[in-house]
Amino acid sequence: MTVELQGARITLRMGTPADIPAILAYYRENEAFLKPWDPVRLAIFYTEGYWRDRLYMDEEDLKAFRSLHLFIFERSEVIGVVNFNGLVQGAAWYCNLGYGLAEKREGQGLMREALDLGLTYAFNELKLHRIQANYMPHNRRSGGLLRRLGFVVEGYARDYLYLNGAWEDHVLTSLTNPRWLPPG
Numbered sequence: 001m002t003v004e005l006q007g008a009r010i011t012l013r014m015g016t017p018a019d020i021p022a023i024l025a026y027y028r029e030n031e032a033f034l035k036p037w038d039p040v041r042l043a044i045f046y047t048e049g050y051w052r053d054r055l056y057m058d059e060e061d062l063k064a065f066r067s068l069h070l071f072i073f074e075r076s077e078v079i080g081v082v083n084f085n086g087l088v089q090g091a092a093w094y095c096n097l098g099y100g101l102a103e104k105r106e107g108q109g110l111m112r113e114a115l116d117l118g119l120t121y122a123f124n125e126l127k128l129h130r131i132q133a134n135y136m137p138h139n140r141r142s143g144g145l146l147r148r149l150g151f152v153v154e155g156y157a158r159d160y161l162y163l164n165g166a167w168e169d170h171v172l173t174s175l176t177n178p179r180w181l182p183p184g
């Protein structure tokens with residue numbers, strides 16, 4: 001089971017073992033840039049072995065409707081990630097969205113293109129009703145991107161995520177699908 005979505009400039013898809021060098025290059029080159037926004041990364045995160053296990057688990061997690069982890073590709077280069085975490089069915093049909101882009105690719109509308117593809121898939125194929133995305137108040141680029149995509153601010157969570165060695169407040173936002181129909 002895999003997911004591959006084609007945009008005008010990028011491809012958004014799950015990773016395969018052949019992509020591991022490109023995934024490692026993305027995370028190594030952007031380590032300092034992504035550090036303020038990402039969980040603390042242990043040294044093992046930057047190894048081929050970690051990513052072999054992780055890509056296997058990504059497939060298992062999608063089969064079990066736990067998460068969908070996608071990479072943004074420009075040809076064979078990984079330039080970012082889009083992650084739908086904590087997929088919940090039942091009365092909820094929601095998840096949490098996370099994303100990050102290579103520093104040198106900011107300001108070109110590439111994350112917007114990737115999220116347009118990913119959100120359409122999440123609503124139409126995963127049948128989600130609500131996608132939640134949260135950002136630190138000073139993350140101007142992330143807040144602007146979510147606003148342009150139609151996400152609505154719903155609240156403010158103190159000490160929401162432990163990032164870069166500190167608990168960080170977050171603005172809580174979400175996008176819902178008004179055309180949602182019960183599956184089946």
Ligand SMILES: CC(C)(COP(=O)(O)OP(=O)(O)OC[C@H]1O[C@@H](n2cnc3c(N)ncnc32)[C@H](O)[C@@H]1OP(=O)(O)O)[C@@H](O)C(=O)NCCC(=O)NCCS
Pocket residue numbers: 033034037099100101102105106107108109110111112113134135136139141142144145
């Ligand atoms: C948040 C993040 C993904 C935003 O990236 P981005 O490139 O600004 O996002 P977009 O794809 O929406 O691009 C918008 C920018 O591209 C510009 N742009 C250029 N060509 C464009 C096009 N064809 N279409 C749309 N926008 C275009 C826009 O004018 C805008 O620039 P501006 O913000 O300087 O005004 C990126 O800053 C990032 O990865 N940050 C670090 C990790 C992070 O913060 N993750 C999220 C944690 S909540």
